[in-house]
Amino acid sequence: xxxxxxxxxxxxxxxxxxxxxxxxxxxxxxxxxxxxxxxxxxxxxxxxxxxxxxxxxxxxxxxxxxxxxxxxxxxxxxxxxxxxxxxxxxxxxxxxxxxxxxxxxxxxxxxxxxxxxxxxxxxxxxxxxxxxxxxxxxxxxxxxxxxxxxxxxxxxxxxxxxxxxxxxxxxxxxxxxxxxxxxxxxxxxxxxxxxxxxxxxxxxxxxxxxxxxxxxxxxxxxxxxxxxxxxxxxxxxxxxxxxxxxxxxxxxxxxxxxxxxxxxxxxxxxxxxxxxxxxxxxxxxxxxxxxxxxxxxxxxxxxxxxxxxxxxxxxxxxxxxxxxxxxxxxxxxxxxxxxxxxxxxxxxxxxxxxxxxxxxxxxxxxxxxxxxxxxxxxxxxxxxxxxxxxxxxxxxxxxxxxxxxxxxxxxxxxxxxxxxxxxxxxxxxxxxxxxxxx
Ligand SMILES: Cc1cc2nc3c(=O)[nH]c(=O)nc-3n(C[C@H](O)[C@H](O)[C@H](O)COP(=O)(O)OP(=O)(O)OC[C@H]3O[C@@H](n4cnc5c(N)ncnc54)[C@H](O)[C@@H]3O)c2cc1C
Numbered sequence: 001x002x003x004x005x006x007x008x009x010x011x012x013x014x015x016x017x018x019x020x021x022x023x024x025x026x027x028x029x030x031x032x033x034x035x036x037x038x039x040x041x042x043x044x045x046x047x048x049x050x051x052x053x054x055x056x057x058x059x060x061x062x063x064x065x066x067x068x069x070x071x072x073x074x075x076x077x078x079x080x081x082x083x084x085x086x087x088x089x090x091x092x093x094x095x096x097x098x099x100x101x102x103x104x105x106x107x108x109x110x111x112x113x114x115x116x117x118x119x120x121x122x123x124x125x126x127x128x129x130x131x132x133x134x135x136x137x138x139x140x141x142x143x144x145x146x147x148x149x150x151x152x153x154x155x156x157x158x159x160x161x162x163x164x165x166x167x168x169x170x171x172x173x174x175x176x177x178x179x180x181x182x183x184x185x186x187x188x189x190x191x192x193x194x195x196x197x198x199x200x201x202x203x204x205x206x207x208x209x210x211x212x213x214x215x216x217x218x219x220x221x222x223x224x225x226x227x228x229x230x231x232x233x234x235x236x237x238x239x240x241x242x243x244x245x246x247x248x249x250x251x252x253x254x255x256x257x258x259x260x261x262x263x264x265x266x267x268x269x270x271x272x273x274x275x276x277x278x279x280x281x282x283x284x285x286x287x288x289x290x291x292x293x294x295x296x297x298x299x300x301x302x303x304x305x306x307x308x309x310x311x312x313x314x315x316x317x318x319x320x321x322x323x324x325x326x327x328x329x330x331x332x333x334x335x336x337x338x339x340x341x342x343x344x345x346x347x348x349x350x351x352x353x354x355x356x357x358x359x360x361x362x363x364x365x366x367x368x369x370x371x372x373x374x375x376x377x378x379x380x381x382x383x384x385x386x387x388x389x390x391x392x393x394x395x396x397x398x399x400x401x402x403x404x405x406x407x408x409x410x411x412x413x414x415x416x417x418x419x420x421x422x423x424x425x426x427x428x429x430x431x432x433x434x435x436x437x438x
Pocket of ligand 1: 006007039040041042043044045064065066067070071072073074075076077078079080081082209210211212238239240241242243257258259260303347348349350370371372373374375376377378379381
């Protein structure tokens with residue numbers, strides 16, 4: 001219990017730090033009883049909590065997080081809620097499987113959009129779509145492949161050349177970009193805080209209260225914290241990589257951190273010099289490349305670099321070095337903004353699996369989990385959290401079956417030190433072959 005690795009994200013996430021100050025959180029003291037307990041308040045946990053409360057209006061639902069909601073990875077990502085299957089999910093010959101991903105992802109977008117509209121959540125929610133940009137010939141080949149997969153799926157897209165792209169993104173750095181219209185953009189920390197602020201009345205949320213131990217006693221689940229415990233009939237884990245710290249899915253998820261930097265808002269003169277539009281997002285044609293966002297309030301965000309983080313964290317020195325790399329990427333694209341400072345640089349830990357498989361289902365009697373969304377959990381995490389709540393409440397639906405069919409068991413990982421050596425070598429290799437796209 002003492003050696004448990006707990007969430008301790010850096011305090012420099014621009015999405016979170018630019019929100020208005022949060023009122024003090026409710027932390028857990030003493031022993032509490034609950035019908036339902038959800039541990040972890042990211043995409044999975046907030047969607048699961050809300051759905052449990054809707055389906056069981058006369059029961060008590062408790063959500064608990066080690067940090068403030070919105071401070072974990074779900075509040076520190078690049079804010080793309082992607083409708084199409086991503087990376088490994090898009091490869092392979094099974095068209096029907098890919099269509100299931102699309103149906104699930106679009107159900108997630110619809111679910112989030114309904115909440116955003118219903119409660120007026122101010123989170124830069126936007127139907128901006130997604131650009132995927134290629135810098136070099138290597139990137140163009142990826143886009144051509146992506147285009148052929150989209151044709152097979154009969155999904156709409158638009159290919160833009162350098163001239164067509166420039167007025168949108170203010171740079172001629174990219175040879176080509178492929179635009180797909182179904183992706184939604186948002187401010188992730190604002191979305192997470194908004195989800196929390198509008199929970200049904202039968203939800204209690206404890207923040208800054210890490211669960212140190214989870215065990216089953218006399219037919220009840222007991223979650224122990226520093227100053228108390230919660231006893232519940234059923235538990236949902238939305239703890240992603242930290243699930244193994246609670247004793248489940250051990251040695252099956254790779255802790256990989258990626259990093260982002262955010263500028264201050266561009267002044268009117270800087271925006272004119274930049275010459276592009278606002279409110280767009282571009283992901284790299286090659287995975288190891290750079291993600292870019294221009295927010296609605298005219299901040300530029302750069303994301304790249306992956307690190308294997310067995311302790312789930314990064315140091316201030318590492319983030320400083322990474323900020324210098326982000327600066328290079330920014331200046332290469334926008335030399336006219338070379339004096340524009342980054343106000344924030346942060347990291348976030350994701351769970352990846354060797355076989356590109358997520359877990360969704362029951363781990364033990366009354367204990368459910370959804371995790372390991374391989375770095376793209378905004379859509380999958382949300383819909384899986386909602387469906388897990390329905391499953392745990394005894395429901396059944398076609399979407400739930402789709403989720404079960406596309407999920408599985410993340411493959412077991414080799415032990416340390418072989419794991420660390422292998423993963424670091426692989427990340428270095430990917431960085432080297434993709435260097436033209438960074
Ligand atoms: C820089 C960056 C950019 C990204 N960009 C995108 C993107 O654009 N689109 C996309 O889809 N995905 C993106 N991702 C990945 C995405 O953010 C994750 O897949 C997603 O956040 C996973 O959601 P989750 O709910 O499963 O877990 P998490 O967001 O990790 O939430 C887990 C929660 O559990 C809590 N917790 C853990 N252990 C305990 C404990 N013992 N007690 C109490 N609470 C606990 C944590 O504090 C945390 O809040 C990005 C990630 C990063 C880092």
